[in-house]
Amino acid sequence: MATCRGMDVSSYQGIQDWAALRKSGLVFAFAKATEGRRTVDPKYATHIKGILAAGLVGGSYHFAWPNQDPKAEAAHYIATVRPYAKAGYTHWLDLERYSDGRNYAGRNNAEIRAWAATWINAVKVAFPGQRVGIYTSGDDIAAGRVPADVPLWYPAYPWGEAPYSRAEAAPQPRPSGRAPIIWQFTSTPVDRSIAYLSEADFRAWAGGTAPHNEEPDMQPTDQIAVPDWVKAAWPKDKGLADGKMQVQTALASGYAHSRKAAEQTTAILAQLGAQAATIDKLVNALGAGGGLTAAEIKAAAEAGAEAALAKLGEALQP
Known part of the structure; x- marks a missing residue:
């Protein structure tokens, strides 16, 4: 799976040589901007100016206090980052509990999830x-506590200190x-x-032009089971060629657009497989005195298959 490299900083980190980091292969960098309703990270402006000047994909994050007003926190973040948030900038809500729980106090899981959704929507409108993740x-x-349909930036440290190469060789985590x-x-x-995209694809994603743009849970096509009969039928069988080519093109693009589309793909391909088997059985049954010709049976079955393929093509549109 293609990947690209990034890092993030806050007031705890000193001034970085962003140009050198870019030359070393860094693609993106995010800086803490705000926390709560009033706090601004004292190094935010310095960090983000350096990140953007070096040509990295830039972004910033806000540390959440879900027991405060989400609209007030969003307004605080928006005002702070607006001078830097040009095209291709990314925004992140840092939703994590303080060790003593003070920022989650008095809120249940559903309330925290609703709070996060309100903050994210406000930043999207602004x-x-x-991208807002x-x-x-x-x-x-x-x-x-986490809304379902947002890009996910996930922290987990299985090794302590580790080079990029170790993470790139490891399986993608799936919390x-x-x-x-x-x-x-x-x-x-x-x-x-x-990030689980190549540099070119990550820049396209950040710019809002990548085809898999609103679904965070992208599923590689090698995880979608394609029946052997479908693979064998693609280069022939002209009656289904156009619909099958739609499926082939969507799968070959690198990702199904979402887990939902992947599930639809698997279900509909299974349906088509069953239809193909039915065709064979019906044709064979003609020898026992059926009332239709083989061509008529096949045409009827293909009509159902075409409808299923059309539905699949619509589901796979970005």
């Missing part, structure tokens, strides 16, 4: 066409079955992450 833990995801677009795999000596 920056149309820009969430940085959060496996515990928060498992507890149901509670979700596939993050970014994995923060170490915080030593700095927070390092990889």
Whole structure:
């Protein structure tokens, strides 16, 4: 799976040589901007100016206090980042519990999830066409505190300090079955992450032009079971050629657009497989005195298959 490299910083990190980091292969970098209703990270402006000047994909994050007003926190973040949030900028809600729980106090899981959705929607309205995602833990995801349809930046440190190459060689984590677009795999000596897109695709994603643009849980096509009869039939059988080519093209594009589309793909391909088997059985039954010709039976079955393929083609549109 293609990946690209990134990191994030806050006031705890010193001034970075972003140009050198870019030359070393870094593609994206995010800086803490705000926390709560009033706090601004004192190094945000310095960090983000350096990130953008180096030509990295830039972004910023806001540390959430879900027991405060989400609209007030969103307004605070929006005002702080607006001077820097040009095309291709990304925004992240840092949803994580303080060790003493003070920022979650008095809120249940459903209320925290609703809070996060309100903040994210407010930032989307303020920056149309820009990506707004969430940085959060496996515990928060498992507890149901995270909205489903947002890009996920997931922190998990299985090795402590580790080079990018180790994360790139490891399987993509899937907390509670979700596939993050970014994995923060170490915080030593700095927070390092990889994104599960090539540099070109990540830049396109950040710019809002990638085809898989609104679904965070992208599923590689090698995880979709395609029956052997479909693979064998693609180069022939002209009656279904156009519909099957739609499916082939969508699968070959690299990703099904979402887990939902992948599930639809598998279900409809199974339906087509059953229809193909039925065709064979009916044709064979003609020898026992059926009332239709083989051509008539096949035409009727193909009509149903065409309808299924049309439905699949619509489901796979971006």
